Amino acid sequence: MKAWWGSGEPWVWLAASTVALCLLMVFSLLAFIAVQGLGFFWPAPIMQAMHHTPGTAPTRLVGEIYHQDEVPVSRLTKAWQAPFAAHQEVTRYLIKVGNREHYGLDFRWVLKAHLQDIQYPPTLSVVERLEWGNAYGDIEALQENGVTIAEGEAVWEMLESRLQRTRDLRQQIKQIEKQPLGRIHFQLEKLRLQARKLSLQHRLTPEKIAEFETQRREQEALSQQLHDQLAVLHQAMQRDSLLLREMQGQHIVIPLAKVVQIIQPNRLNGMEKLHYYGLRLWHFVSSDPREANTEGGVFPAIFGTVMMVLIMSIIVTPLGVMAAVYLQEYAKPGFWTQLIRISVNNLAGVPSIVYGVFGLGFFVYLLGGNIDAWFFPEAAPAPVFGTPGILWASLTLALLTLPVVIVATEEGLARIPRSLREGSFALGATQYEVLRYTVLPMATPAMMTGLILAIARAAGEVAPLMLVGVVKLAPSLVLDNNAPFLHLDRKFMHLGFHIYDVGFQSPNVEATRPLVYATAFLLVLVILVLNLTAFWIRARLRERYKSLETM
Amino acid sequence: MNMNIKLPPTTARSFIDLNLFGRSNHQYRLEDENIFLETKDLNLFYGQQQVLQSINLSLPKHRVTAFIGPSGCGKSSLLRCFNRLNDLIEDSRTEGQILLDGEDIYQPRTNVAYLRRKVGMVFQKPNPFPKSVYENVAYGLRIQGIKQRKRLDETVETSLRAASLWDEVKDRLKENALGLSGGQQQRLIIARAIAIEPEILLLDEPASALDPISTLKIEELINELKAKFTIAIVTHNMQQAARVSDYTAFMYMGQVIEFGSTNVLFTTPKYRQTEDYITGRYG
Numbered sequence: 004m005k006a007w008w009g010s011g012e013p014w015v016w017l018a019a020s021t022v023a024l025c026l027l028m029v030f031s032l033l034a035f036i037a038v039q040g041l042g043f044f045w046p047a048p049i050m051q052a053m054h055h056t057p058g059t060a061p062t063r064l065v066g067e068i069y070h071q072d073e074v075p076v077s078r079l080t081k082a083w084q085a086p087f088a089a090h091q092e093v094t095r096y097l098i099k100v101g102n103r104e105h106y107g108l109d110f111r112w113v114l115k116a117h118l119q120d121i122q123y124p125p126t127l128s129v130v131e132r133l134e135w136g137n138a139y140g141d142i143e144a145l146q147e148n149g150v151t152i153a154e155g156e157a158v159w160e161m162l163e164s165r166l167q168r169t170r171d172l173r174q175q176i177k178q179i180e181k182q183p184l185g186r187i188h189f190q191l192e193k194l195r196l197q198a199r200k201l202s203l204q205h206r207l208t209p210e211k212i213a214e215f216e217t218q219r220r221e222q223e224a225l226s227q228q229l230h231d232q233l234a235v236l237h238q239a240m241q242r243d244s245l246l247l248r249e250m251q252g253q254h255i256v257i258p259l260a261k262v263v264q265i266i267q268p269n270r271l272n273g274m275e276k277l278h279y280y281g282l283r284l285w286h287f288v289s290s291d292p293r294e295a296n297t298e299g300g301v302f303p304a305i306f307g308t309v310m311m312v313l314i315m316s317i318i319v320t321p322l323g324v325m326a327a328v329y330l331q332e333y334a335k336p337g338f339w340t341q342l343i344r345i346s347v348n349n350l351a352g353v354p355s356i357v358y359g360v361f362g363l364g365f366f367v368y369l370l371g372g373n374i375d376a377w378f379f380p381e382a383a384p385a386p387v388f389g390t391p392g393i394l395w396a397s398l399t400l401a402l403l404t405l406p407v408v409i410v411a412t413e414e415g416l417a418r419i420p421r422s423l424r425e426g427s428f429a430l431g432a433t434q435y436e437v438l439r440y441t442v443l444p445m446a447t448p449a450m451m452t453g454l455i456l457a458i459a460r461a462a463g464e465v466a467p468l469m470l471v472g473v474v475k476l477a478p479s480l481v482l483d484n485n486a487p488f489l490h491l492d493r494k495f496m497h498l499g500f501h502i503y504d505v506g507f508q509s510p511n512v513e514a515t516r517p518l519v520y521a522t523a524f525l526l527v528l529v530i531l532v533l534n535l536t537a538f539w540i541r542a543r544l545r546e547r548y549k550s551l552e553t554m
Numbered sequence: 555m556n557m558n559i560k561l562p563p564t565t566a567r568s569f570i571d572l573n574l575f576g577r578s579n580h581q582y583r584l585e586d587e588n589i590f591l592e593t594k595d596l597n598l599f600y601g602q603q604q605v606l607q608s609i610n611l612s613l614p615k616h617r618v619t620a621f622i623g624p625s626g627c628g629k630s631s632l633l634r635c636f637n638r639l640n641d642l643i644e645d646s647r648t649e650g651q652i653l654l655d656g657e658d659i660y661q662p663r664t665n666v667a668y669l670r671r672k673v674g675m676v677f678q679k680p681n682p683f684p685k686s687v688y689e690n691v692a693y694g695l696r697i698q699g700i701k702q703r704k705r706l707d708e709t710v711e712t713s714l715r716a717a718s719l720w721d722e723v724k725d726r727l728k729e730n731a732l733g734l735s736g737g738q739q740q741r742l743i744i745a746r747a748i749a750i751e752p753e754i755l756l757l758d759e760p761a762s763a764l765d766p767i768s769t770l771k772i773e774e775l776i777n778e779l780k781a782k783f784t785i786a787i788v789t790h791n792m793q794q795a796a797r798v799s800d801y802t803a804f805m806y807m808g809q810v811i812e813f814g815s816t817n818v819l820f821t822t823p824k825y826r827q828t829e830d831y832i833t834g835r836y837g
């Protein structure tokens with residue numbers, strides 16, 4: 004026994020189990036988020052039941068059982084407690100009944116004991132809508148221009164093709180709005196700014212005014228044309244509508260133009276459910292959010308997160324590498340260099356919100372404000388760079404992650420053997436050439452390590468971003484096809500902030516909880532992908548220098 | 555530490571039969587030579603420690619000068635003075651003069667990078683860059699801004715041939731040089747050094763890590779190279795010094811004890827110290 008302790012074996016076991024524990028915690032975290040978030044997209048069955056509370060007439064309830072929990076009997080209203088006298092707790096359901104325009108809230112808490120005659124009839128449908136959330140009920144008829152053309156089961160035969168038609172129309176409308184119309188607005192704004200710039204410089208001659216005017220007319224004529232086209236398309240979209248009988252027997256007319264998807268989940272088999280699951284998942288990652296972010300997708304947030312990280316990487320890498328090269332290769336070692344090094348290391352520990360405040364004060368107001376005053380006087384009073392935007396957010400995060408890049412690069416530089424530098428010097432290289440042709444290429448894996456650490460830190464950062472560029476809903480992406488394509492002055496959406504916004508700022512917390520998990524899972528995934536890319540690049544670089552260690 | 559070592563002269567005796575190495579008994583005489591590199595009262599300090607003490611030497615053009623002496627006596631340090639590589643060592647200090655072709659290389663206005671193109675160096679430990687064989691040899695030309703493929707190809711081939719490495723690597727020019735054997739690496743470093751056509755070649759124990767065959771190859775190489783370059787070679791192997799060199803300098807504790815024609819130094823050393831060292835009586 005004593006020998007066993009002496010052998011150091013217990014410590015190995017202890018270390019190994021610590022590792023196991025860490026892994027377990029990480030994986031259960033991921034699994035928890037994944038299950039909570041990804042389960043949401045599975046087409047849930049729709050329940051129908053009679054809801055009978057003491058002292059009222061029974062009402063019909065249709066919806067998805069969202070959640071179930073136990074509540075102590077003592078918390079119930081006095082009148083309800085009597086039947087449960089023998090119990091400590093009763094089961095309670097959270098039911099999503101949808102039809103928000105009628106009931107105000109999508110959700111209802113009901114006691115299981117108050118539900119009678121629970122059924123899952125195959126005819127019940129769920130209609131996913133662009134507005135007002137889901138609608139549940141029985142589809143009674145399909146109407147064209149208000150005239151019924153199919154009833155009952157016959158609806159389903161005609162529905163898919165007509166839904167497809169509205170989808171196509173919607174796609175066309177979106178295309179026109181995004182591309183030609185968006186470009187015209189962009190051009191008009193540009194013309195306005197040009198005119199204003201010239202007028203500020205007192206160079207706005209009558210000829211120029213006339214020229215601008217004709218250009219403006221052209222654009223407006225184009226715009227008018229497009230608007231006419233759009234009006235026709237919108238008109239066509241309005242043609243079909245559905246008649247739905249909701250749980251209490253009222254009829255609702257739902258224009259197909261507002262419908263994303265209609266399914267009868269109780270009727271689907273496993274494969275079909277899987278199909279809809281995939282579809283909804285794809286929808287989530289590829290489309291824009293709707294209804295104050297509580298529905299729809301998160302594509303702009305994914306895009307914003309990735310763009311922000313990329314721009315940050317582009318800024319932080321050269322800055323960090325140059326700083327490290329100076330500290331390691333050029334600065335004379337001594338008190339001051341050491342002091343700077345220590346300060347840089349300590350910067351890594353400054354809370355990120357402090358960077359946010361600095362970014363807002365220095366980048367946005369001071370730098371951005373002055374850029375606006377110097378280069379964009381024509382846009383005043385609207386700020387261009389003097390307001391939070393992706394450039395400032397990326398810069399702030401670049402500042403935040405600079406220390407890691409510097410430290411990692413410095414370590415990499417220090418590891419390069421002296422003999423290689425001397426070999427290069429002996430061939431007549433100047434210090435710059437030694438750096439350029441020998442030292443820096445060999446230090447690239449270390450720089451990538453720095454960058455990986457920087458990405459890992461930056462991608463998850465939210466607090467400073469709220470001050471310097473993230474918004475709840477960005478009207479347009481940072482990257483589009485209007486010159487200059489990359490609009491660094493624009494605000495952007497971010498997955499991390501999206502989680503906060505959806506989870507804690509939305510009016511409908513119950514509805515969005517799964518979205519919070521799904522978004523969190525996506526954020527982890529995005530960070531993972533970014534990191535893996537960097538890892539892969541580093542591995543490829545390492546390959547080239549791998550035998551270096553043997554020297 | 556810095557005391558002057560003066561020892562009684564020895565009687566003339568032959569220590570190594572130079573004829574064994576197939577060399578002529580030709581007596582080189584410094585007075586007849588064209589001096590290429592000359593040091594005058596050279597002192598070198600690393601911090602407080604004086605590593606070289608008033609070195610006065612003359613390296614004749616197109617001759618091989620061997621530097622022998624016990625470990626730590628300053629041979630490498632002296633060679634590193636010749637291309638000012640000691641500049642890279644913090645708090646190193648050099649005093650005195652080194653004349654290369656009559657020019658003092660320690661003048662402030664010396665272009666050090668340009669100087670090092672004229673003074674090629676092969677290090678004690680092979681230090682190939684983690685690049686391809688080709689790029690290693692082409693390195694010196696590349697930093698001179700030479701980009702023409704044809705010129706690079708030619709130089710790489712002639713240098714590798716001159717270093718008698720061509721046949722071994724001609725099919726793996728694109729492979730990483732770190733994959734070569736130690737002896738091949740050493741010859742690669744020689745090829746790399748001669749690719750930039752220096753005027754003097756400094757070889758710091760070029761054969762220390764090599765097997766007898768590779769060693770022989772390198773010695774043959776030195777014999778061929780001296781037609782083009784002036785050569786300084788450091789070696790711990792007395793036979794090697796006797797085989798390849800025309801002149802020999804014996805160093806001890808930072809000083810040059812004895813310097814002269816190899817034939818003379820090995821057969822009739824003036825000092826006891828030298829005699830002990832070349833006969834192996836001294837560690």
Ligand SMILES: Nc1ncnc2c1ncn2[C@@H]1O[C@H](COP(=O)(O)OP(=O)(O)OP(=O)(O)O)[C@@H](O)[C@H]1O
Nearest residue numbers: 600605623624625626627628629630631632643678
């Ligand atoms: N970078 C350095 N900094 C400080 N001292 C050094 C440095 N390089 C060498 N020295 C010292 O200088 C002295 C001479 O070293 P040098 O390398 O020139 O010896 P050497 O004759 O080449 O020995 P060897 O035959 O073992 O290679 C030694 O005492 C060594 O400790």
Ligand SMILES: [Mg+2]
Nearest residue numbers: 629630631678
């Ligand atoms: Mg040495």
